[in-house]
Amino acid sequence: MTAHTPPPPAPQSSVLRTGGSRLIVATVGLTCAIALVTVMLQAPPGRAAGLAGIAVAPAVLAWVLYGHPHLRIAPDGLWIANPLRTHDVPWSAITGLDERLGLSVERTDGGPIAAWALPAAGRGIVRTTGTRARIAARTSPQIAAVHAARAASAAAPADRAGAVVESRWNVPNLVLLGLAASWFAIGLATL
Incomplete structure (x- = not known):
């Protein structure tokens, strides 16, 4: 009776990004969250909904430019996720x-x-x-x-x-940017 040895595990991919990008996203997100809470507490409800776009848009922009971009090393190549496009490079x-x-x-x-x-x-x-x-x-x-x-x-x-x-194309990022820009414009119109 021979012992069956399992095959070696396949190499896993690793995701790379700089630590500074996480710090930027966290800082901008926290600042925008404080601004959003302030707007919601101080503005009348109808106006607060529009003004919230001014607080949300910078957080969305920070996410698209710094939080989303990453590079994945896989056994067959690189997967590069930039803000607007993603590339699969063998x-x-x-x-x-x-x-x-x-x-x-x-x-x-x-x-x-x-x-x-x-x-x-x-x-x-x-x-x-x-x-x-x-x-x-x-x-x-x-x-x-x-x-x-x-x-x-x-x-x-x-x-x-x-x-x-x-x-x-990174369709989710493009849609998110479009919605955030529209909401930001509505917020500016309510000032």
């Missing part, structure tokens, strides 16, 4: 990674795709033994994780010919 479609201003994925079938969720880490002072201090670019841990994942699953150049990047 490893075989990636020809390079540029991190000058933030992570940008260079692809075989078109222009680069910027990942809003992973801005550049900036610059820092580097000191090595026996040399003068110099300023050099730093790599964020999130961008380093993308580099490592790409190196671990590098596709053969022959596989790159048929690689296709799938891009689609």
Whole structure:
């Protein structure tokens, strides 16, 4: 009787975003919540409903620009969720990674795709033994994780010919922005 060994677990995807984006969303959301409560307590009900849009719109904008964007590393490639569009980029479609201003994925079938969720880490002072201090670019841990994942699953150049990047609009974000903008305009009209 032979023992059956289960197959190794499939690699799971990891979601990356900067910690600063969460702080921005939380701060703007808390500020808008305080403004909303203040409007609801001080304005007459008919007017408060319109004015609430002025308090809600910045929170929606903060969510779309900072809370939603993320990058998911999956076994078959990257899934980049930007504010208005989402891109599914297989490893075989990636020809390079540029991190000058933030992570940008260079692809075989078109222009680069910027990942809003992973801005550049900036610059820092580097000191090595026996040399003068110099300023050099730093790599964020999130961008380093993308580099490592790409190196671990590098596709053969022959596989790159048929690689296709799938891009689609983020319809929920667009609808949310449209509703928030309309409610904001109603709020301005009630001032």
